[in-house]
Amino acid sequence: MNNILIIGAGRSATACIKYVLEKAAERNWFVTVADADPKLAEAKVAGHPNGRGTWLDVMKVNDRRELIGRTDVVVSLLPAHLHLEVAHDCIKLKKHLITASYVSQEMHRLADVARSQELIFMGEMGLDPGIDHMSAMQQINAIKAKGGKITAFRSYTGGLVAPESDDNPWHYKITWNPRNVVLAGQGTAQYLENGKHKYIPYNRLFKEYRLIDIPGMGKFEAYANRDSLLYREAYGLAGIPNILRGTLRYRGFCDAWNALVKIGLTDGAYPIMGSEDMTYHEMLEGYLGPSFANGSVKERIATFVKQGVDSEVIQKLDWLGLFSKKKIRLKDATPALILEQLLLDKWKLNPQDKDMIIMQHEFEYELGREKRQQISTLVMKGEDSENTAMSKLVGLPLGIFAKQVMGGHIVKAGVNIPVMPEVYEPVLNELKEYGVIFKDEEKAL
Amino acid sequence: MNNILIIGAGRSATACIKYVLEKAAERNWFVTVADADPKLAEAKVAGHPNGRGTWLDVMKVNDRRELIGRTDVVVSLLPAHLHLEVAHDCIKLKKHLITASYVSQEMHRLADVARSQELIFMGEMGLDPGIDHMSAMQQINAIKAKGGKITAFRSYTGGLVAPESDDNPWHYKITWNPRNVVLAGQGTAQYLENGKHKYIPYNRLFKEYRLIDIPGMGKFEAYANRDSLLYREAYGLAGIPNILRGTLRYRGFCDAWNALVKIGLTDGAYPIMGSEDMTYHEMLEGYLGPSFANGSVKERIATFVKQGVDSEVIQKLDWLGLFSKKKIRLKDATPALILEQLLLDKWKLNPQDKDMIIMQHEFEYELGREKRQQISTLVMKGEDSENTAMSKLVGLPLGIFAKQVMGGHIVKAGVNIPVMPEVYEPVLNELKEYGVIFKDEEKAL
Numbered sequence: 063m064n065n066i067l068i069i070g071a072g073r074s075a076t077a078c079i080k081y082v083l084e085k086a087a088e089r090n091w092f093v094t095v096a097d098a099d100p101k102l103a104e105a106k107v108a109g110h111p112n113g114r115g116t117w118l119d120v121m122k123v124n125d126r127r128e129l130i131g132r133t134d135v136v137v138s139l140l141p142a143h144l145h146l147e148v149a150h151d152c153i154k155l156k157k158h159l160i161t162a163s164y165v166s167q168e169m170h171r172l173a174d175v176a177r178s179q180e181l182i183f184m185g186e187m188g189l190d191p192g193i194d195h196m197s198a199m200q201q202i203n204a205i206k207a208k209g210g211k212i213t214a215f216r217s218y219t220g221g222l223v224a225p226e227s228d229d230n231p232w233h234y235k236i237t238w239n240p241r242n243v244v245l246a247g248q249g250t251a252q253y254l255e256n257g258k259h260k261y262i263p264y265n266r267l268f269k270e271y272r273l274i275d276i277p278g279m280g281k282f283e284a285y286a287n288r289d290s291l292l293y294r295e296a297y298g299l300a301g302i303p304n305i306l307r308g309t310l311r312y313r314g315f316c317d318a319w320n321a322l323v324k325i326g327l328t329d330g331a332y333p334i335m336g337s338e339d340m341t342y343h344e345m346l347e348g349y350l351g352p353s354f355a356n357g358s359v360k361e362r363i364a365t366f367v368k369q370g371v372d373s374e375v376i377q378k379l380d381w382l383g384l385f386s387k388k389k390i391r392l393k394d395a396t397p398a399l400i401l402e403q404l405l406l407d408k409w410k411l412n413p414q415d416k417d418m419i420i421m422q423h424e425f426e427y428e429l430g431r432e433k434r435q436q437i438s439t440l441v442m443k444g445e446d447s448e449n450t451a452m453s454k455l456v457g458l459p460l461g462i463f464a465k466q467v468m469g470g471h472i473v474k475a476g477v478n479i480p481v482m483p484e485v486y487e488p489v490l491n492e493l494k495e496y497g498v499i500f501k502d503e504e505k506a507l
Numbered sequence: 508m509n510n511i512l513i514i515g516a517g518r519s520a521t522a523c524i525k526y527v528l529e530k531a532a533e534r535n536w537f538v539t540v541a542d543a544d545p546k547l548a549e550a551k552v553a554g555h556p557n558g559r560g561t562w563l564d565v566m567k568v569n570d571r572r573e574l575i576g577r578t579d580v581v582v583s584l585l586p587a588h589l590h591l592e593v594a595h596d597c598i599k600l601k602k603h604l605i606t607a608s609y610v611s612q613e614m615h616r617l618a619d620v621a622r623s624q625e626l627i628f629m630g631e632m633g634l635d636p637g638i639d640h641m642s643a644m645q646q647i648n649a650i651k652a653k654g655g656k657i658t659a660f661r662s663y664t665g666g667l668v669a670p671e672s673d674d675n676p677w678h679y680k681i682t683w684n685p686r687n688v689v690l691a692g693q694g695t696a697q698y699l700e701n702g703k704h705k706y707i708p709y710n711r712l713f714k715e716y717r718l719i720d721i722p723g724m725g726k727f728e729a730y731a732n733r734d735s736l737l738y739r740e741a742y743g744l745a746g747i748p749n750i751l752r753g754t755l756r757y758r759g760f761c762d763a764w765n766a767l768v769k770i771g772l773t774d775g776a777y778p779i780m781g782s783e784d785m786t787y788h789e790m791l792e793g794y795l796g797p798s799f800a801n802g803s804v805k806e807r808i809a810t811f812v813k814q815g816v817d818s819e820v821i822q823k824l825d826w827l828g829l830f831s832k833k834k835i836r837l838k839d840a841t842p843a844l845i846l847e848q849l850l851l852d853k854w855k856l857n858p859q860d861k862d863m864i865i866m867q868h869e870f871e872y873e874l875g876r877e878k879r880q881q882i883s884t885l886v887m888k889g890e891d892s893e894n895t896a897m898s899k900l901v902g903l904p905l906g907i908f909a910k911q912v913m914g915g916h917i918v919k920a921g922v923n924i925p926v927m928p929e930v931y932e933p934v935l936n937e938l939k940e941y942g943v944i945f946k947d948e949e950k951a952l
Contacts, residue, residue, distance in 0.1 A: 250777045250842065252793075259785065259793040261842075263771025265710040270796045291780050326708025332695045335736055340704065348697075348704040351715045397695065397706075 063134035063468050064091050069118065069148065070139030071097035071106045074162075074238075076448060078137065078457030079106045079113075085465050086112035096129055120144055131155050135467050137460050138163075145169065149183065156181065158467050162188025162456050170477055177476035186479040187463050188456035189419065190219040193440075193493070195293070195479055196459070196486035197500055198423050201438055202297055203483065205427050210434070214426035215299060218274055218284045220310025221452050224416035224443045231378050233312035236409045237417040237444075237452045243409075244402045245330055246309070251286035257303035262286055268320035274310065276420055277439055277503060283316045284308035296481050310420055318378040321367040322401065325349050327384075330398030337400060338393040342386050345400070360385045382408055411447040418443045419451045421500075426507065433507040438500040454496065462492045508579035508913050509536050514563065514593065515584030516542035516551045519607075519633075519683075521893060523582065523902030524551045524558075530910050531557035541574055565589055576600050580912050582905050583608075590614065594628065601626065603912050607633025607901050615922055622921035631924040632908050633901035634864065635664045638885075638938070640738070640924055641904070641931035642945055643868050646883055647742055648928065650872050655879070659871035660744060663719055663729045665755025666897050669861035669888045676823050678757035681854045682862040682889075682897045688854075689847045690775055691754070696731035702748035707731055713765035719755065721865055722884055722948060728761045729753035741926050755865055763823040766812040767846065770794050772829075775843030782845060783838040787831050790845065805830045827853055856892040863888045864896045866945075871952065878952040883945040899941065907937045 066086070068079055079095055086093050087110075096118035097103040103115030120126055120140060130136055130151045135158045138148050142163040149172055152159045158181055165185035176183045186192055194217060205212055223235040236243055251262040262270050271283045287307040294300055311319075322328055326349055334345065347359045354362040360380065364371040379385070382404055390400055411417065421440040426433065444450035463480070466472050466488055473484075480486050490498075511531070513524055524540055531538045538555075541563035542548040548560030565571055565585060575581055575596045580603045583593050587608040594617055597604040603626055610630035621628045631637055643662060650657055668680040681688055696707040707715050716730045732752040739745055756764075767773055771794055779790065792804045799807040805825065809816040824830070827849055835845055856862065866885040871878065889895035908925070911917045911933055918929075925931050935943075 248776075250771055250774045252777075252779065259779070259781070259789065260796075261771055261779070261790075261793045262796065263774055263794070265769065265771070266796070270798075288777070289780075324710065326695055326706055326710070329695045329708055331693075332697075332733070334697070334704070334706070335734075336704070344704070345706075348706045349708070351705075351707065351711070353715075 063470070064089075065133040066091055066093050066135050066137065066464060066468060067129055067133035068093065068095045068137045068139065069097075069120065069129075071095050071099070071103040071115065072139065073448065073450065074453050074456050075139045076106065076450075076457065077454040078139065078460045081458055081461035082137075082464060083107065083110045083113050085461070086110070089465075089468070091468065094129065094133065120147070123147075127151050127155065130157055133157060135160065135464050137161070137464050139460075142166070145185075152181065152183070153179065158182040160184045160187055160460055160464055160467070162186070162192055162460055164191060165477060165479060173477040180475045182467055182472055182475055183477040184463060184467075184480065184485070185477065187459050187489075189452065189459070190221075190421070192459050192480065193455055193490075193498070194219060194421060194423075195296075195481055196490050197421070197438065197440070199297060199481045199483075199486055200490060201423060201425060201436065201502075202299065205425060205436070206298075208429065210427035210429045212299060212302060212425055212427045213433075214304035214424070215297070215302060216304070216306040216308070216424040217422070218282075218308045218310050218424075219421045220282065220419070222310065222312065222418045222420060223411070224418040227412075227415035227417075228312070230408070231374070231381050232315060232318065232409065234315055234409060235411045235415065235417070236405060237411060237450055240402050240406050241330075241398075243405065244328055244398045247285060247288070248328070248330075249288050251288055251290070253286055253290035253306040254302070254304055255306070265323065268316040268323055271311075271316040272308070273313075274308070274422065276310075276422055276441070277437070277501070279420065279441060281313060282310045282420070283313055284310050285316060293481075296479065304426070310422075314374055314378075318375045321363075321369065321375050321379060324367055325363065327397045327401045330396045333394040333396050334400070335394055337390050337395045340390050341388060342384050342390060342400075342404075345390065345397075346384055411450075413447050415447050416444045417447075417450045417452055419455050423500075435505055435507050437503045439503075440498065440500045442497060455498065458493060458496055458498070459489050462489045508915070509534075510539070510578040511536055511580050511582065511909060511913060512539045512541065512574055512578035513582045513584065514541050514565065514574075516540050516544070516548040516560065517584065518893070518895065519898055519901050520584045521551065521895075521902065522899040523584065523906045526903055526906035527582075527909060528552065528555045528558050530906070531555075534910075534913070536913065539574065539578065565592065568592075572596050572600065575602055578602060580605065580909050582606070582909050584905075587611070590630075597626065597628070598624065603627040605629045605632055605905055605909055605912070607631070607637055607905055609636060610922060610924060618922040625920045627912055627917055627920055628922040629908060629912075629925065629930070630922065632904050632934075634666075634897065634904075635866070637904050637925065638900055638943070639664060639866060639868075640741075640926055641935050642866070642883065642885070644742060644926045644928075644931055645935060646868060646870060646881065646947075647744065650870060650881070651743075653874065655872035655874045657744060657747060657870055657872045658878075659749035659869070660742070660747060661749070661751040661753070661869040662867070663727075663753045663755050663869075664866045665727065665864070667755065667757065667863045667865060668856070669863040672857070672860035672862075673757070675853070676819070676826050677760060677763065677854065679760055679854060680856045680860065680862070681850060682856060682895055685847050685851050686775075686843075688850065689773055689843045692730060692733070693773070693775075694733050696733055696735070698731055698735035698751040699747070699749055700751070710768065713761040713768055716756075716761040717753070718758075719753070719867065721755075721867055721886070722882070722946070724865065724886060726758060727755045727865070728758055729755050730761055741924065749871070755867075759819055759823075763820045766808075766814065766820050766824060769812055770808065772842045772846045775841045778839040778841050779845070780839055782835050782840045785835050786833060787829050787835060787845075787849075790835065790842075791829055856895075858892050860892050861889045862892075862895045862897055864900055868945075880950055880952050882948045884948075885943065885945045887942060900943065903938060903941055903943070904934050907934045
């Protein structure tokens with residue numbers, strides 16, 4: 063095998079492309095980077111002799127199949143809903159496929175045919191999902207190997223701005239899909255606590271956060287992810303009484319975001335008719351019921367969300383421009399889209415800004431009669447707005463795993479996620495060279 | 508024209524089938540009633556010489572086309588998402604189509620081709636939507652005809668249980684689609700007040716209800732419907748500063764339903780894994796966060812929803828069985844589905860129960876220098892659980908309009924809703940014979 067195709071050349075692909083091109087020179091691979099924007103693809107290849115950037119409209123079946131037909135391994139960094147088309151091509155043309163996205167039910171249905179054709183379809187090989195699976199599984203297997211019985215597993219991840227680049231009252235900037243930032247948490251979160259099922263519906267998800275101590279970094283807020291029970295079986299933790307996956311934010315974020323939820327500004331299902339001619343101020347006034355009739359819109363919103371008008375929450379809303387008399391200028395947009403447009407501007411990563419990823423696993427386990435706790439923490443900062451920690455931690459696992467597949471070291475065919483030692487050990491090992499190192503703390507409880 | 512096809516023989520079809528069969532005898536029509544359950548279709552035809560009941564799996568294209576091909580007018584009482592298939596057949600086979608469902612965007616796209624083939628595709632010809640459009644338009648046109656300028660239009664409808672059959676603490680029974688009862692109001696409601704856009708997101712829709720006086724019936728709670736602005740243009744009310752559509756419930760309903768929303772029990776997007784082995788009590792406990800740790804689940808839920816443990820709200824929840832230790836017995840069901848199953852049992856219309864429809868339009872208008880208010884109210888009770896007011900008010904407009912089309916009295920081709928006098932006048936007139944009479948009150952403001 064000596065041809066590799068990377069579909070997608072956006073920000074999340076930067077580190078993956080760089081890594082694969084480096085390895086290509088050593089191993090005599092040829093790397094094709096395809097994107098709807100061929101200039102972007104070419105810029106990412108940057109004249110490397112082992113690569114080329116090319117144009118691809120992924121909806122054009124023939125073009126897509128021609129590119130895939132000429133390769134051995136496909137790395138897809140497309141939006142999740144587009145993977146399936148590529149997957150069908152890979153089945154047809156007998157190619158391996160690697161993605162960083164959640165494996166959908168439709169993708170799972172390809173498991174038998176992929177296995178029978180000895181094709182490797184690896185999903186969730188990025189950061190979250192990806193490094194979270196791999197690092198957790200390594201620890202889980204190590205605790206089990208020494209005879210430990212795991213009674214609690216809690217895992218938190220945050221895609222944040224580094225403290226030195228944090229210059230806004232929300233202490234947050236956008237380092238991934240902005241739409242997902244706005245819609246995060248919609249639905250009902252579920253997890254297990256002392257053997258009992260726990261549910262948090264969206265309307266109080268950002269109210270019921272917990273404070274998590276990150277060694278060396280201080281305390282962060284964590285709100286529960288949608289389905290913490292999803293990976294219980296895959297992780298070999300069936301029957302565990304405590305399991306929780308959460309998202310980390312700097313302190314003060316959740317209370318302010320909760321105000322946006324309460325007002326109704328994160329609703330992406332419903333257009334506000336005539337929003338283009340409306341001001342943000344008018345829109346907010348529209349959300350105030352008759353019981354909040356006195357004072358300025360800012361004062362009435364403060365009363366409504368049960369905060370002082372000078373509170374940090376209201377200051378954050380004000381800083382976003384939600385009380386401004388500027389026009390929205392988006393035609394019949396949903397509240398979520400209107401908010402997203404505001405945040406894209408206000409929470410923009412400036413060119414020199416560094417992002418920061420924090421991932422922390424907490425395990426509680428019994429070893430004989432002893433109760434022990436282990437905490438594994440990864441903190442990694444990016445270099446600037448192009449070379450983000452997010453891009454590295456999504457792209458490097460993809461690249462490293464692609465190298466394993468290209469080298470013929472992986473034999474696990476079928477549709478999988480990286481929970482098997484033969485998959486995660488080489489990836490985690492090589493990630494260490496790039497500074498992806500979890501620090502472990504262990505103590506008796 | 509002498510063949511009419513009614514697709515769907517469920518409860519909402521009863522009055523329509525009965526009406527059409529009556530008219531068939533006088534006019535020598537032949538009526539085919541088709542349903543997935545042929546016994547039900549036959550039972551509704553009840554041996555009438557001008558009709559027959561037959562089996563139809565609406566997804567079987569050939570069977571469906573054969574039936575439609577042999578008819579002149581199709582009345583479809585299918586669930587809304589199935590109308591489109593029938594509509595395409597009607598285009599192909601050149602047949603008129605009448606439904607009681609909201610006209611979807613896909614259906615609207617058939618407008619040109621229907622018009623060019625002189626086909627009548629009438630949607631929203633039931634109760635709500637249906638009678639609401641027709642009765643409002645009649646009043647709007649009457650006020651305009653005498654020179655009035657309408658400044659406010661508020662319209663409320665409730666599908667309720669009649670007071671004499673009201674024997675539960677919620678004062679509510681299910682007379683229509685139970686799934687829609689549970690999911691009602693999800694999204695953001697929008698309306699106009701004093702020329703300003705107003706929004707109420709779902710998380711406070713049942714908190715911000717208003718009290719509406721129904722002459723002769725007392726006060727009812729009304730919560731806002733999703734998009735009150737939708738029919739502004741169709742009603743000829745563009746530029747009106749006040750418009751609101753709302754749903755009526757007996758007093759006490761909204762506070763208790765709001766508790767269900769707040770707990771998170773109306774979420775239909777997310778399964779509760781392992782729900783089959785869980786009790787209602789355990790499920791409710793799962794929704795209690797760490798800040799509600801003391802006391803029984805009932806006491807903690809009471810604290811959480813800010814109600815006394817003996818309050819009416821908690822009594823209503825208790826009466827539903829939400830604190831019971833019975834098993835849920837639904838596999839991996841969403842909270843909404845679990846709630847729906849409970850309500851189907853607890854809010855069941857008993858055989859002799861009467862339902863009740865209330866519809867009230869409020870108009871404010873200026874006549875010269877005078878400000879006036881007009882209130883038009885319809886109150887109608889059913890006979891029993893089979894012959895409901897709901898079934899009559901959905902089915903009679905369909906039947907009456909079908910008669911008009913069969914008689915060649917309607918020439919308005921294309922995809923329409925009943926807002927034109929030539930459509931609503933004959934239907935409203937004939938509805939009076941069935942007791943569908945709005946009482947009007949008018950006064951100076």
